[in-house]
Amino acid sequence: MDDDFLDGIDEAFQRLMKLNGNGKPNGVSSRSKEDRLVMEIVDHLRNLSRAQQEEVLKFVRSLEQQKVE
Numbered sequence: 001m002d003d004d005f006l007d008g009i010d011e012a013f014q015r016l017m018k019l020n021g022n023g024k025p026n027g028v029s030s031r032s033k034e035d036r037l038v039m040e041i042v043d044h045l046r047n048l049s050r051a052q053q054e055e056v057l058k059f060v061r062s063l064e065q066q067k068v069e
Helices: 003-019 033-045 050-068
Strands: none
Touching: 003 033, 003 050
């Protein structure tokens, strides 16, 4: 899976979690329930084609935009 895609998904999920009050405090990493959920989601995304990965990333980013508005 493309590293840019994984970084984009991780960043998007972290921003969504922060918007919902569930983000990592001060950038401190811990194996929280949300972290495990993100890892499970990423595991399911590994079998997608590059085009499908881009579509998922676009969708996740659109969720972030909807939350901001």
